[in-house]
Amino acid sequence: MPGLPAHYVVLGAALFALGLVGFLTRRNLIVMFLSTEVMFQGVVVNLVAFGRLHGHLDGQMFALFLLVVAAVEAGLALGLVILLYRRKSSLDSEAWATMSG
């Protein structure tokens, strides 16, 4: 049995964490969604590495379907961003914080 691909796992975790940090800290809606795409990349790296470890194609197939979901997500999210920008002329996510207590 080949060893666990620890280097890919650590890299995937690092990419995911960087995306998470970006999503939590940036206020621009576009950059927030770019950060989610960075998180997707961490997941892709992990899926492919574990697929290779197990010796079959499931990891790659999951990553391919993840591409589909990411494309749909980008389309819908950017549609929402345009909608929100029309209402407030601002990309600040905190412009929509009026419902928080």
Add this chain to the structure above:
Amino acid sequence: MSPITAYLLYALFALGGAAVYLAMPRTREAPARIAGLILGLGAIVGGLILLGTRLMPASSVNPGFYIFAAIALFAAARVVTHPKPVYSAVYFVLVIVAVAALVLLEGAEFLAIALIIVYAGAILVTYAFVIMLAQQARLSLYDTRAREPLAGVVIGFAAMAAVAACTTDTSALPQIAAQPAASIVIQADVGNTLAVGRSLMTHYVVALELAGVLLLVGLVGAVALVTRKVPRDGTAEPPAPIGRIGKEVQPF
């Protein structure tokens, strides 16, 4: 994994977290951002050296991995910390290219090409369009000030350290079944693209159809979100006279 390696790993994550915190966009602190950049480069290089010397046997890691991992991490950090969204998008292309190269090293050729075409080609163009539509010409306040950077960095890097600690401790993992289902094993004599295509059309054919439906739903949803209502019974306002469009009519 020896305890020293674990502590070195945590120290590197702390270093990387400090680097990202320092590099976060904020007003008038250019020296801190440059220091963050240097710290971040140090964390990436140190992490790769640690990987190559302690975590993995050196023979099992392709040398290309170090190069592309460094590119991916650096570019991802810049996506997160760059104050201008256009530059964030361009650095994201760099992340995609590096990840595609890493995936290629693992033998997933089709996925690597699909990543570049779909992400760097299609999704990034969508982002570029939205940035052009909605971005102000000069930097706005919400771009130059991060929201709670310290808390965000601590949460993110603590999560990273937890994942790394769990997955690099191989003794805690269950043993992996040696024999996967025979029909989806990677076959050496068949190319990756052919194998992926066969798998898509046999095992994953339902998922493939569902992916098509999902894309259709996304398309309809996006159109329904952003189209504006156009009344058809003649109650619409008269069109603006020629030459006054830029003054009277909102561009969006």
